[in-house]
Structures are given as C-alpha cells and as structure tokens.
Amino acid sequence: MTDAYPELYLRLPRNGPEARGRLLGEKGARGSQKFVIVAGSPAQVEEVASFRARKPTSYRTRRQLVAEGALRRSERWQGYLEAARDIECTSPTAAAEILRGCSVNGWGEWKSADGQPLARLDHLSTAPNRAWLIRGSHVLGVDLVQRLWIAEGLVSVAASRLRQGVEENPDRELLRTLVEEDYESATYNTKRELVEALHTFLTRMKPDDTVCTLSDGQLYVGKVTGAAEQIVSEDGRSNLRRPVDWQATRHTWEELPEELRQKLKVQHDVVDLTAVQALIDGLGLTDDQLADEAEATVSSPGAEPPALTARRPLELPEPDQSLADRLHVHTTSWLSEVRDLLRDDKQLVFYGPPGTGKTHLALELAKFFGGGPEQVKLVQFHPSYSYEDFFEGYRPREDAKTQQGVAFRLTAGPLRELADRAGEEGNRHVPHFLIIDEINRANLAKVFGELYFLLEYRSESLRLTYSGDDFSLPDNLFVIGTMNTADRSIALVDAAMRRRFAFVELSPRTEPTRGLLRRWLKGQGKEPERADLLDELNSRIDDADFRIGPAYLMKPGVDREGGLERTWQTKILPLLEEHHYGEGADIEKRYGLTSLRAALAAREDESRA
Numbered sequence: 001m002t003d004a005y006p007e008l009y010l011r012l013p014r015n016g017p018e019a020r021g022r023l024l025g026e027k028g029a030r031g032s033q034k035f036v037i038v039a040g041s042p043a044q045v046e047e048v049a050s051f052r053a054r055k056p057t058s059y060r061t062r063r064q065l066v067a068e069g070a071l072r073r074s075e076r077w078q079g080y081l082e083a084a085r086d087i088e089c090t091s092p093t094a095a096a097e098i099l100r101g102c103s104v105n106g107w108g109e110w111k112s113a114d115g116q117p118l119a120r121l122d123h124l125s126t127a128p129n130r131a132w133l134i135r136g137s138h139v140l141g142v143d144l145v146q147r148l149w150i151a152e153g154l155v156s157v158a159a160s161r162l163r164q165g166v167e168e169n170p171d172r173e174l175l176r177t178l179v180e181e182d183y184e185s186a187t188y189n190t191k192r193e194l195v196e197a198l199h200t201f202l203t204r205m206k207p208d209d210t211v212c213t214l215s216d217g218q219l220y221v222g223k224v225t226g227a228a229e230q231i232v233s234e235d236g237r238s239n240l241r242r243p244v245d246w247q248a249t250r251h252t253w254e255e256l257p258e259e260l261r262q263k264l265k266v267q268h269d270v271v272d273l274t275a276v277q278a279l280i281d282g283l284g285l286t287d288d289q290l291a292d293e294a295e296a297t298v299s300s301p302g303a304e305p306p307a308l309t310a311r312r313p314l315e316l317p318e319p320d321q322s323l324a325d326r327l328h329v330h331t332t333s334w335l336s337e338v339r340d341l342l343r344d345d346k347q348l349v350f351y352g353p354p355g356t357g358k359t360h361l362a363l364e365l366a367k368f369f370g371g372g373p374e375q376v377k378l379v380q381f382h383p384s385y386s387y388e389d390f391f392e393g394y395r396p397r398e399d400a401k402t403q404q405g406v407a408f409r410l411t412a413g414p415l416r417e418l419a420d421r422a423g424e425e426g427n428r429h430v431p432h433f434l435i436i437d438e439i440n441r442a443n444l445a446k447v448f449g450e451l452y453f454l455l456e457y458r459s460e461s462l463r464l465t466y467s468g469d470d471f472s473l474p475d476n477l478f479v480i481g482t483m484n485t486a487d488r489s490i491a492l493v494d495a496a497m498r499r500r501f502a503f504v505e506l507s508p509r510t511e512p513t514r515g516l517l518r519r520w521l522k523g524q525g526k527e528p529e530r531a532d533l534l535d536e537l538n539s540r541i542d543d544a545d546f547r548i549g550p551a552y553l554m555k556p557g558v559d560r561e562g563g564l565e566r567t568w569q570t571k572i573l574p575l576l577e578e579h580h581y582g583e584g585a586d587i588e589k590r591y592g593l594t595s596l597r598a599a600l601a602a603r604e605d606e607s608r609a
Helices: 056-067 092-100 144-152 172-182 188-204 258-264 274-281 287-297 306-311 321-327 332-345 358-370 414-422 444-448 451-456 488-492 495-500 516-524 529-539 563-579 587-591 593-608
Strands: 008-011 018-027 033-037 071-073 081-083 087-089 131-134 154-157 210-215 218-224 240-246 270-272 347-352 376-380 392-398 406-412 432-437 477-484 502-505
Touching: 008 092, 018 092, 033 092, 056 071, 056 092, 056 240, 087 092, 131 274, 144 154, 144 210, 144 218, 144 240, 154 188, 172 188, 188 240, 188 270, 210 274, 258 274, 274 306, 287 306, 321 332, 321 358, 332 347, 332 358, 332 502, 347 358, 358 376, 358 432, 358 477, 376 414, 406 414, 414 432, 414 477, 444 451, 451 495, 516 529, 529 593, 563 587, 563 593, 587 593
Parallel strands: 131 210, 347 477, 347 502, 376 432, 432 477
Antiparallel strands: 008 018, 018 033, 033 087, 071 081, 131 270, 154 240, 210 218, 218 240, 392 406
16 A cells, blocks of 8 residues: 555535545554555534544544644634644544544445455455454463553464464464364364364454453453554464554443343354444443444435444334234234233143144244244144254255266255344344144154254354354244144153143133134124034043044035035044044044934024923
8 A cells, every 4th residue: 555545535414524545565563554544534413422422542532632622613614623734643543533433344335436445455355343342361371451552452362383474364274274283183163173273363354343351250342443563472472463442431241231242251252243344333322422433424314324233122013903803813912912921931832622723823823923934934744844944054056067977065945044044143132933834744753853952042142063163043033833632642752842832722622723713604604503513523522632623624625515525524424433543433433424413403492492
C-alpha cells in the first residue's frame, strides 16, 4: 500500500456530505495501516451514546480534535463539523469513527470514486466481518489478557514452535505441513486444532473483525485493527500478534445472554462466534442506544439493527378461537396448555390409538406456532432408521466430475439441517419445528445418540461423532413426536425418552378427541350418525389403546355412496380383528354396522318410551 492509491470517500448517514481521505504507506505503532482525513472533510456533530464505551481510543481522539479546533463547526455544511487540517489517524476505521462519532467498519465504508470498498482495493476479503473468541487467560500458565493484551492493545497466539518467516495468508495445506514438521511430537488432535487456530488467526481474521476473550469471569470485547505479525517473544507465549482496540467496558459472565455463554464454553483456543455476533454487538447497550448506532451507521432508514433483532424474545403465539374452530378442538385452554408445554419442555409426544389425528394436529400446531410451513420439517421413524439417517453420517454420492465413481461424503440429516437453519443469525427468535411421526418405531437410543443429552440440556454443547463440530440444539427448535399406542413397540420407549418429552394423550375417551368427529360433522352441516356409531363402537372396546379414532370417518371417501360401509369393512374391522387375534371373537357381530345401528335404534326407542 502506497500513497499512489486513489482518494477515498466516506458518505455520512442520511445521505449526508462526503468526507475524503487516503491511506499512508507506513503503519502505526500497533501494526494498523495509517490513514489521513483530508482537510475540509465533514463530520457528524453528535456522537452516539455508546461511543465512549465501545470505541474509547477513537472517542478520546475525537474529543481532543474538537478541543484543539482541528474539528470545528462547518460554514460550508450547516449542522456538521469540518476538518480544519489534514488529520492523521491510526487506521481507516479510526478515521471513519472520528468522522461519524460511532463504531463503524472503515475498511468497508471508505470507498473509491467508482464505489469499490477499501478492503477490495487493499486485496483484503470483502466478506462480512466475523467475530472470534481467542483464549488468553491460560497460555503456558500465564494470563496474557491482563498482563499483555489489554495493556498493549493486541491479541496473540503462542505458536511457540512455529518457524519464523511464515508467508502472509497461508492456506491450510501449507500450515498442515509446517505443523507436522515443527510440532512432530504433538498428538494428531493437537496438530489438527493448531492448524485450524493458525489458519483462522493468519488468514480468516481481518481488520474490523470482533475479537473476544475471557479472564477472571469477565468478557473483553475489541476490534481487530491491523494485519497479523510474527515475532519472537521473550517467553514464547505470543509469537503471532494482531493489534486490537479493546472496549473500556467489561461484561460479567452472569450478564451474558445464554446463547453467547453456550458458544464461549466451546473448548478451543480460537472459536468462531459469528453466529452470535449480534448478541456481542449489543452487550451493555440499551435498545435506544442500539437504535442510535443504527441511525448513525445504516444507510437504509428504519432498518432494524441485527443486535435488536437478536434480542427479540422467543415467543409462541397464543392460540385463539379461530384455531380451535379450525382444528375442531373443544376449547382454546387445551391448546394453550400444549403451547405452555412446548414453551417449557421444548419436546412433547402426542400418543393415542390409530385415527386420533396425532400427525395432523402436530403439523397444524407447528405451522401455527412457527408462523408457516417453511419452519416445519417432518420425518417418520421405522425400525431400520439410524443416527446417520436422522442427524449426520457418511453416505454414497456420485462423483460430480466423472459421474461414474462413488464417494462417501458427510451428509446432514433432517435434524441437523433444521437445527442449522434455526440457529442462523436473525432466526433465533423464530420457532422451528421437527415432527417425528411414529417416534416409538425406531431404536431411539441408536437414533438419538449423544443428542439425548442435548434434548435435556439445551444450554450445553457436545462434540459430534462424525463431523467433530461442537454442536448444541438451538433454543428455538421444538420437537413434536407422535406415538401409536396400539403398536406394542411403545414398550421400547425407555425412561430417558419419557423424561425428556412431555406426553399428551389423544384418545377417544378424552377431549379433544372424544367429541372431535361430532364437532366436525356439525361444522360440515352433516348428520351426526357417524359420531353416534363411533361412540357405540368404542364403548364395546375394553382396551382404551385399541379404540378407534375419528380420522377414519372424516375422509372424503366416506361421503360417497357406500363409503361408510367400505370404510368400516376395510379400515376399522381389520384393526379389531388384529386386536382379537386368536380369541375366536365374532368381529362382525360385535363391531359391525348392523349390530351398532340396531343398538342405537333400540336405545332411541327406549328414550321415546
């Protein structure tokens, strides 16, 4: 980078005037690229309320410039300040922050005359900024956070045995080779993690990324201000360094959002925190302060800051009478109870005999609580279903280039896909639902694996069997299972499963199933005969788990000529024959339509008499 770079421009918010600046060839004392604000450039008069705590260095510099008259009231632009002279700054970001009076990404906001961001002109990645956790409280037995990082404005990785002269922005293959040679005695897992940490620090991290660290139960937050530098430190504990502008405010563990604490528990020296960056950006700030920051930095009027979106509470909408009417449920209080169970337990199972509408109800409630079908995924368990099918595993895939060979590739299952979608930035307040039909028909311990633990402890994370990722179940992921009590495989449901799920019965002996068919017929303007027949039928079945649900008599085919008789002969009586198998019972005489209708007619005659 030299002075030959084109002049750069920074637009002030709300389509304000443009400031001008240019990069200098030399670096500042802490390794960041120096930058000059050109005399005559406009600046914001007001500072956002959070500026002092979030960007203390830029805040102090700006106040000093105002005090000495280098930034003064502008005659050219009413309501703005103006640079009375060229102002040398420690970095492009510091220059942008001084002009705007708030935290801002200078590498993205300073642009050339044709609109190219400075990061692209300087051959840096123009990908959105990320957030990182770098552990420094125990580096070879020493707390570098207090001793070095905060005091000198930097962050570091020990790299005590890595050779000097590593090229700029090395790829993984080069680092893997260097680590194999320089850390020959280390274990394979130590080498793998070291390669990832070095690659992140040297290649993926860039100026204006957020960096976090923990020390003495407090979280420290800062911004990377420059490139990585390799040195020979005296004690070998900080051979790779990056300059950082640390915020003045510290945050105790107790005040951190649960999702952020979950990520901070991951046991690696360098951890990607980008998924919770919005939560980090909002630490210590009120909603009003975040709105002020957005107004000073976001060009789109009225756009909600990601930090405010991340604060939206996870809520399940309250069921109303229209939903109860649509689902033919007897009362909204029953639906509200289901909502409360989901909110408190995250997982529940609808269980009952066949035909009680378990799957239909699960899907309809999931769409209502989730805000639409796009937040709902359904899977059906069966005896051969496995962890690899459900969560992730290696599956054969055709070679994309030759379309001949087959390779095994790590592939996400439905739970992993939905969990990843639910955990995306901006989605954490949106409920997502996984419906597991026939949940008791699979070997649950085999299918869930280590996920059993995460179902109960949503705030924890575990290392996955195949990918090795640190994974947790998002708080906004809900699971609804359905279980057929007529299937004797329900006995396979162990105590661990029962402890992690709330169980809600859907049975012809209880509401909302008991009167569902009658309510449906009334809403359709149809005669109640079917409901009378079903009630009489179920009164003759001793085992409640084998009573017949109303769904069989709510299908369109029942309304056709002879449809009721066909449904009775081909759907209902075969179930009862299986139930009484080996008993020699006369199914037709006991449960047939002729017998049921005769009983109903006799009862009606008695009531008239």
